[in-house]
Amino acid sequence: MYFVVKRFRFFVEPLPAVVLAGIFSILFASLSFAQRLEQLDAQRQQQASAHQARIDREQQTPDQQSGLFNELAATDQLGGRRSYVHGEKPCFEIRNVQLDGQHAYRFASTLASITGGRDRGRGLASPIGLCLGAQSIQTLAVRLQDLLIEQGYVTTRVLVAPQDISNGNLTLTVVPGTISALRRTDTSDIRAHFWNAIPISDGDFLNLRDLEQGLENLRRLPSVQADIDIGPGQLPGQSELLINWNQSKPLRVFASVDDAGNKATGKYQAALTVAADHIFTLNDIFYVSDSRTLGNTKNQRRRAGSSGFHYSIPWGYWQLAFNTNRFRYHQLIAASIRPYVYSGESRSTDLTLSRVVWRDNRRKTQMYLKGWERRSYNYIDGTELELQRRRTAGWELGLNHREYLSRATLDVAVAYRRGTGARGAMAAPEEQTGEGTSRFRLVTGSLSLAVPFRIGQQAFRYYGTLRAQWNSTRLVALDQFAIGGRYTVRGFDGEQVLMGERGWAWRNELAMPLQVGVLVGQELYLGLDVGRVGGPASRYLAGNSLAGAVLGIRGQLGKYVNYELFAGKPLHKPETFKTARIASGFSMSIAY
Structure with a gap:
């Protein structure tokens, strides 16, 4: 064959057919390789979604929100009445309201919501400047106690002691409800331990929010049934927490089969998860999982699988969780000269520290900080494609919020994710082209x-x-x-x-x-x-x-x-x- 450049003629020896076939085979293999990279990236995302669904299923915990202790949390003691008694005789103009009692300062902000007028829209008007009699003063004390109960202080009492208020100064006495002891019932399992699960101890104020958090930590284990009862203590204002904890079986097995795979690496998949609850008697969860494609598809031309490990432990309002996952794939690609094996694996690891920063009877907010690492390797016939090697790491800061709207439930999540140079992270191959x-x-x-x-x-x-x-x-x-x-x-x-x-x-x-x-x-x-x-x-x-x-x-x-x-x-x-x-x-x- 020959070709012409300007006026000069160049002669080129014909290439052997096998060489041409090899060149075209490489070209088509390169195109096929690029397409498979895109397919595998998509499948990795699907595997990550499936792995996250598995984590969510294992960590599913029934929220212990409103209704946990309804008999204690009834807060409408005023019977719908949200006003003072007008024209009451005798009455005295109130110039200042203060609290008295042990640790009364902890409830000062709640009183300030009334005296500052912030409670007026849904509760009681500010008493400052009003002429109040005995019934109205009692109404004020009951409203303050209602607010404390809404905040979870269900055994704290607000009293009006005999006093002279002719000078305009009113004092309300707060008797805080405290915990005298935490103990398990006689019918509880001997493996019951709750010192890291319940965020309160002897002598602390009794607050329903702490009990709800503790009950969530106890019930986060699917094999555990737990309840917390409040009993009277030895002294006035004191209560005992009686914890009933029983576990059916420490080991759980979860097996599944689906067709969530794809044609490139196998359509049908099977997964097996083995979980151990309370393995270190710390209300902790541990599980390992493995999934892979089913069947001998065309002499193992296509196969894929993943394996995972999870461990999490609560500590009061905190929780520490560790996850690692490995995804692997293997494909036998037909080519003109001979078939070649395209294979690889990716690994992801993360460590998450989370904390419940707010909860009441209608909502819960949790923040978390996660450190993560991700690596992937690709091979052709066992030889690594070093240009496709990836190693990234970084951190993620997020917030999860749950809101109860009557019978509806609203969940909001937002997170900021950042890649850094930690853990020997490498520049991505795409950085060369921007x-x-x-x-x-x-x-x-x-x-x-x-x-x-x-x-x-x-x-x-x-x-x-x-x-x-x-x-x-x-x-x-x-x-x-x-x-x-x-x-x-x-x-x-x-x-x-x-x-x-x-x-x-x-x-x-x-x-x-x-x-x-x-x-x-x-x-x-x-x-x-x-x-x-x-x-x-x-x-x-x-x-x-x-x-x-x-x-x-x-x-x-x-x-x-x-x-x-x-x-x-x-x-x-x-x-x-x-x-x-x-x-x-x-x-x-x-x-x-």
Whole structure:
């Protein structure tokens, strides 16, 4: 063959066919390799979502909020009356209200909310400058005690001692309710230990918020049944806490099978989790898990799996949790000359310290600080692709808030995530082209609303979740926001996803519990989801939004088996976005 440049002719010897075939094989393999990297990044995100769902399931703790001690927490002692008795005789103009009693200073801010007028909108007007008689003064004392009970001080009493108030100075006496002892009942398990779970000790003020926190720490173990009773102490104002704690079995086994994988590494997956509760008698949770693709798919051409480890321990209002997860994959890729094996693994580890910073009978707020590390390695025929090696680390600061709105429950979460140079972090390969960085900065947020309601005799439940991500730096694929699949926008099979540096996904679900015969315990649901991605990485996408619908049923079979079946359909997608016309799926689990 020959080619011409200007007026000169160059002669080139024909290349052997096998060399040409090898060149084209390498070119096509490179394209295939790039596509598989994108697929694996998407699958890693799905694996991370599945791993997080497993953590959430294991750490699910029933909130001990309003209603825990209803018989003690009734705060409307005024019978709906929120005003003083006018025209009362005799009366005295009140110029100052002060508290007396041991540790009375701790309740000064509560009194100030009344005397400063901040309680007027929902309670009692400020007494300063008013002419009050005996009944009105008693009304003031009862209102102050109501506020203390709302704050959890259910055994603290406010009294009006005999005094001369002709000078305008009124003194209210506070008798704080304290704890004389914490002890377990005679029927409790001998392994019951609660010194690190209950954030109060002998001599402390009795506060319901502390008991609720302690009960959450005790009941966080699925194998434990725990209750706290308040009994009278030896002295007036003192109470004993009687803790009843029993554990059915320290070990739990959870096995599941689903079709949440993809064609690249195997569609069907099985997982096994073994958990140990209270293993060090510290109300701690420990579990190990392992998942892998099922079946010998084409002589092991495709397979993937993951393993995880979790340990967490409470300490009053604090909690320390450690997680590590490993994802591995193996693919046999057909090529023109010979097949090659593309494999790899990624590891993620995090340590989280969290604290409940506020709780009352309607809300709870928790803050946390997390340190994390992530590593990944890719190989072809056992030889590492060093240019694709990744090692990143950083920290995350977040806030979780739960609010009870009548029968509805609102959950809000926001977090700031930052990549740093800690733990020997390496620069991302994308930094050479400006398409990503290991020193990234991003903000994530979520909003969830659960509303049970009835239409006639039929119960329904609405559950909606809005997740979003904002970035201030370019992000590598693994940190980007992805939509399309059972964990994000349903109605899509998850073989392809849309990804961008920022985005949002809104999931809506209307569920109807079945209440007839053998169908009791099952639930039909209809879902409608929509999502959108943005940022520089989304410029090359055929579109940036998805919408889909799903219809499914979930429930429990017997005592140990849970299942879910669903079928979804895309409602909106880019024209070239490939997905199944009907995206169906299942999951089944056995817990023992």
